[in-house]
Amino acid sequence: MATQFRLNRQTPTLLETLQLRLLPEGSASAVRYLALLMILVLAAISLFPLYWALITSFKHPSDVATIPPSFVLTRPVLKNYIDLMTGSGVANSPVLKWFWNSVFTGAAFTFGVVLVASLAGYSFARKRFPGRDKLFWLIISTMLVPAWSTLIASYVLTLKLGMHDTYWALILPGLASPFALFLFRQFAVTLPDELFQAARIDGAHELQLWWLITLPLSRPVLATLAIFTFTYHWNDFLWPLLVLNKPQIYTMPVGVSIIMFQLKGTGPAYGIGMSAAILMSVLPIVAFILMQKQMIQGITIGSLKG
């Protein structure tokens, strides 16, 4: 029962590759199959809604709400997407403009967050100034405060600053992101000090140290940060819902929620809803697939190394 040496075994079979490490040594193969089955079932449950939305969005509106439902796609059509793009019969719904609003403010927001957080993160990681660590932890601790408690004040503040119904309301309030600062600072402290000393001796000034040394070395973390930030902004619904009231300035989620509210009832409305859900999900999913490894590292930095 004790540790077994498997070094002299032959090439492992498929079953052995799937073998479960945390199970009791020498469990019957039935147990192992059961565990594998369990993980497959859980994954299927977790992915089913997404799959269901995907195939529904490509069904013809008349096939969307059938009993019994069909779980395979027989004849894919783009009707739902076209209906959505042309406003789905809801007055005042420029969907393409909403899409552009989301992309544009998302890009500007991401650029700002990364710029500001990388400057400050570099400073918090590498400069010595009084109150540095206290200030840093003060900023980080705001991440544990529920957003709802200050949301009302942010709403009133942006209203008083005349930012409602403008792009500024979507870009400025979240610009100083504690999460971005934390992620970048945690990376920048790991850079070797010798690099900075050498560059200083060569006459580099502080902004050059940031631009020519820190930023090129932190490309992976910058990419992760950019994707996290853009996805966050792209998915954000509550804040734009509060501060935007004119259909021309809506972001995609706000506009879609208005369409869904107008199209009460079943059938065709669900087809349009599913195509909207898929349209909003494509960008985050593609970004995740491209950057999977870095994003997973980014999540764990926040929890384990803090």
Place this chain on the structure above:
Amino acid sequence: MTDRVDKIGSGWRQGTKTFPWPRLTNAQSEKVWGFLLIAPFMIFFAVFFLLPYGMVIWLSVVDWHPRGVTEYVGLQNYVDVVEMPSAQKSMFNSFYYALMVVPISTALSLLTAVLIVSLRSSSLRSFFQAAFYLPGVISGLAVAIIWRFVFDFHVGVLNYFLSLVRLEPVNWLGNIYAALPSLAGMAIVSSNGVAIIIFCAALLSIPSSLYDAAAVDGAAFWRKHWSITLPLLTPAMLYVIVVSTLGALQVFVPVYVLTRGGPVHSTITVGYYIYNQLIFYANAGTAAAAGLLLLVATVGFTIIQFRRFSQVVEF
């Protein structure tokens, strides 16, 4: 190049010799640059994070109007929140919702993570991690829209599955007893990705030598996991529980899309209550008071969790 040496840390001067920059010592320039570099961040942080903290306290003691007179009303807003039946119901619902979501989804994520980590092949491990994380990258709004279809009384797949096993259809979102648990169920199924990834990382970081040592000492299967796996998972567990409780107490988007607080206030949560007070009743004072009460409750909860876990961690 000997003149380079005294320019260490102040190279900025090189190109602009005509301007009389003050001469700084190394330590001084460290400080000045330290503050200069954090300045852009700190300005936005002060205006949009710190200022609202002050403003929310002020808002909670005034009767605020977007246009018109703002009067000081003392603690009246707090009294309103505590006495208003919809506010009481929303507090109760938020805690009930968190009580359903947090334990079940933490346990489910831990189970899933254990199953994933126990796979031998690392490519399969990352495949399943991605499969479970994927529903988490899409927006809460998209998830809620999808589930509105899944929950539909007439054409939803959930009731179709029930009919396959000859059960009566359930009015998932329209029944006052089923609506909040339905929202909780949706959250349990669709938002485990982050927790699973954190648990996987924590499990994989446990050195296998510990298990080998325990095996040499003759520890049985359960004993091994009880004395090694669980204690070493405590920090990850604390993080997951605190973060998911924070999220559950603030739930808004599913309520907004699926039930709008109904039927008969059975799904009104603190978030939805605050939204209603702010947008429909233009009652920023009451909303601010409710937000501050939520803040006190969550900070209290977080501190209790940290205390409880710090006792367990020192084994």
